[in-house]
Amino acid sequence: MLDFDKQYIPLDNWINDFIDWLVAGYRWFFQGIKWPVEFTLTGIEHGLVAIHPLIVIAFFTLVAWRLSGVKLSIFTLVTLVFIGLLGLWQATMITLAMVLCAVVFCTVVGIPLGILAGRSNRFDSALRPVLDAMQTTPAFVYLVPIVMLFSIGNVAGVLATIVFALPPIIRLTSLGIRQVHPELVEAALAFGATNWQVLRKVQIPLALPTIMAGLNQTIMMALSMVVIAALIGAGGLGAPVIRGLNSLDIGLATIGGLSIVLVAIVLDRITQSLGKTKQNN
Amino acid sequence: MVKIAVKNLFKVFGDDPRKGLEMIKSGKTKEEIYEQEKLTVGVQDATFDINKGEIFVVMGLSGSGKSTLVRMLNRLIEPTAGEVLVDGENVLTMNRAELVDFRRSKTSMVFQSFALMPHRTVIDNAAFGLELSGADKAKRYERCATALKQVGLEGWENAYPNQLSGGMQQRVGLARGLAVDPDIMLMDEAFSALDPLIRTEMQDELLKIQDHDERTIVFISHDLDEALRIGDRIAIMEGGRVVQVGTPEEILQNPADEYVRAFFRGVDPTGVIAAGDIARDSQPTVVWHTPQGSIRATLELLNTRDMEFAYVLDSEKRYYGIVSTDTLREALERGSTKINDAFITEAQAVQVTESLQDILPDVASRTWPIPVVDENNVYKGVVSKNRFLRTLQRAGDGTHFETQESQANPQPEQEPAHA
Numbered sequence A: 001m002l003d004f005d006k007q008y009i010p011l012d013n014w015i016n017d018f019i020d021w022l023v024a025g026y027r028w029f030f031q032g033i034k035w036p037v038e039f040t041l042t043g044i045e046h047g048l049v050a051i052h053p054l055i056v057i058a059f060f061t062l063v064a065w066r067l068s069g070v071k072l073s074i075f076t077l078v079t080l081v082f083i084g085l086l087g088l089w090q091a092t093m094i095t096l097a098m099v100l101c102a103v104v105f106c107t108v109v110g111i112p113l114g115i116l117a118g119r120s121n122r123f124d125s126a127l128r129p130v131l132d133a134m135q136t137t138p139a140f141v142y143l144v145p146i147v148m149l150f151s152i153g154n155v156a157g158v159l160a161t162i163v164f165a166l167p168p169i170i171r172l173t174s175l176g177i178r179q180v181h182p183e184l185v186e187a188a189l190a191f192g193a194t195n196w197q198v199l200r201k202v203q204i205p206l207a208l209p210t211i212m213a214g215l216n217q218t219i220m221m222a223l224s225m226v227v228i229a230a231l232i233g234a235g236g237l238g239a240p241v242i243r244g245l246n247s248l249d250i251g252l253a254t255i256g257g258l259s260i261v262l263v264a265i266v267l268d269r270i271t272q273s274l275g276k277t278k279q280n281n
Numbered sequence B: 001m002v003k004i005a006v007k008n009l010f011k012v013f014g015d016d017p018r019k020g021l022e023m024i025k026s027g028k029t030k031e032e033i034y035e036q037e038k039l040t041v042g043v044q045d046a047t048f049d050i051n052k053g054e055i056f057v058v059m060g061l062s063g064s065g066k067s068t069l070v071r072m073l074n075r076l077i078e079p080t081a082g083e084v085l086v087d088g089e090n091v092l093t094m095n096r097a098e099l100v101d102f103r104r105s106k107t108s109m110v111f112q113s114f115a116l117m118p119h120r121t122v123i124d125n126a127a128f129g130l131e132l133s134g135a136d137k138a139k140r141y142e143r144c145a146t147a148l149k150q151v152g153l154e155g156w157e158n159a160y161p162n163q164l165s166g167g168m169q170q171r172v173g174l175a176r177g178l179a180v181d182p183d184i185m186l187m188d189e190a191f192s193a194l195d196p197l198i199r200t201e202m203q204d205e206l207l208k209i210q211d212h213d214e215r216t217i218v219f220i221s222h223d224l225d226e227a228l229r230i231g232d233r234i235a236i237m238e239g240g241r242v243v244q245v246g247t248p249e250e251i252l253q254n255p256a257d258e259y260v261r262a263f264f265r266g267v268d269p270t271g272v273i274a275a276g277d278i279a280r281d282s283q284p285t286v287v288w289h290t291p292q293g294s295i296r297a298t299l300e301l302l303n304t305r306d307m308e309f310a311y312v313l314d315s316e317k318r319y320y321g322i323v324s325t326d327t328l329r330e331a332l333e334r335g336s337t338k339i340n341d342a343f344i345t346e347a348q349a350v351q352v353t354e355s356l357q358d359i360l361p362d363v364a365s366r367t368w369p370i371p372v373v374d375e376n377n378v379y380k381g382v383v384s385k386n387r388f389l390r391t392l393q394r395a396g397d398g399t400h401f402e403t404q405e406s407q408a409n410p411q412p413e414q415e416p417a418h419a
């Protein structure tokens, strides 16, 4: 007779063994992924935390003013001061550091991949299902392997964020490149452009507004991962939300959530106007 | 002296072009090859020479392979078989670097759709070719200033293409082609997207530039008027083949086969040629709601120019009506001051796209030249009886060849019916 109180198939043990083997045998590989992320993240984080809050606030206010105008700069100023007064300044800087770090890697990896996908149908059709999977798989599903391979903490949080936030910038870069009229590419070639010149002088400048829209979406998706990343031990604004939920401290969870929304609005508006100013030129 | 020699050039589009090539050689037709293998024969067995300094026009119906042919000359389209010799050097055996160098130094191209870079100013568009070959900015701008001056775009250097009209945009396209000072200019229906009036203007411009530069120009066109007007020699393409090459007179007097004859005679030219193709700006126009558009002033204008009809437009060039010396006088006698009281009530405009057949009843029954408008009711010129008949004559009788009157000719066309 089967006794379902006993375990016949120790799949969990097998997986643990497999992971142990993977981590031991391919340590160099995972370190190779982890190390640059960790390095960048701590760099940005230390920087943001070390700089005096007023300087950070002044910087963002100025950027908002330059890129958009008085309205957004006032909103930015008020928002950041308000978050500081809530006592969430440090958490906000950590979140900002994680988002920035994730976005940097998404950009560095995503734009070249997007350009390749934009110029090659073969590569595009190979990449498409991978991107679909990255976007449709619930984040919780890949939190598990990420934790297994990289343990918990901010770095694991950033890695999960990268997986989640990477697709839009790839897709929109590819789209932007494809939207460039073929006759413009043809004209460039006719005048003796090399492939590289076609890319640099025609395709990228014309795709730039679309690439910027992709960057904006990537930033927004990175921010939406803040709470989920906190589940695997990442700090930042997600932490008070999770802590508040666990201890039924609704107030704490709310101010955490509110700050995330406010930061999201500020970053969204700033990056949107970035795309627009490029377009106007 | 031969500048470009094309020898047995073939292009087959599709997965297995070699197979298409074999089928052509075993005598299969273009249609059979498409049916059996889904391969499109773009160009087959083209052989001809283009001389240094001539304007060589390639004519043919849509789909006859003109664009494919011209793009094989600079290898924007890779030929399936054959040879293209420029100054004796085979373009098809060049490697990538040699090809880039060839395109930069010897050729340039002007496109039907203009293909200007929307993110660059006029001067940076014109300078594009020089920029690619690494010329420094001062030199680029200096050369482009000359090119822009040649095409009459001084003062527009810092505008963006979307701020310019179609005609001006193509002037930028032309300047871009001229700025690199190429031996060879490839022009694929360069003026086809332009209004008839602007088109003739650009043709004149090209001829003027050609007068002292003597470039070799390969000019694709499907417009007979254009080919006859600017071509030193004309090649006729049909279904991917070059069926005849010769001077306009040679072709007109000795059409190689039925196709060429039909092309020039037109089995029914009235059905192929559109009103917009033959409209000319030969009649006086006045703008409504301006002092010049008053009844008295218009009458004055017609009297001094000894003309009978004036075409009334608004400030956006939209067509409103026609007045004649008679209707103007009558209106004056009635004591009215508004010019629309003098409109000829039966007058109607025709669309640029309407064929000669469609407009024949109008042209035949009216005493005034028929106004031609586009889909936005913008005035594009008139078709007079005289012009209509001459078009028919030229198209209907292969031996009767007239040189085109120049657009600059101030003498308006006379109405035979009135003479």
Ligand SMILES: Nc1ncnc2c1ncn2[C@@H]1O[C@H](COP(=O)(O)OP(=O)(O)OP(=O)(O)O)[C@@H](O)[C@H]1O
Pocket (backbone or CB within 6 Å): B013, B014, B040, B041, B042, B060, B061, B062, B063, B064, B065, B066, B067, B068, B069, B222
């Ligand atoms: N990239 C391509 N792939 C497959 N077929 C093509 C391709 N380009 C052109 N063709 C085919 O080759 C033939 C010649 O086309 P081409 O564009 O040279 O004609 P054209 O004389 O320039 O016509 P148009 O006056 O319409 O510009 C057509 O049947 C066309 O459908």
Ligand SMILES: [Mg+2]
Pocket (backbone or CB within 6 Å): B066, B067, B068
């Ligand atoms: Mg064509």
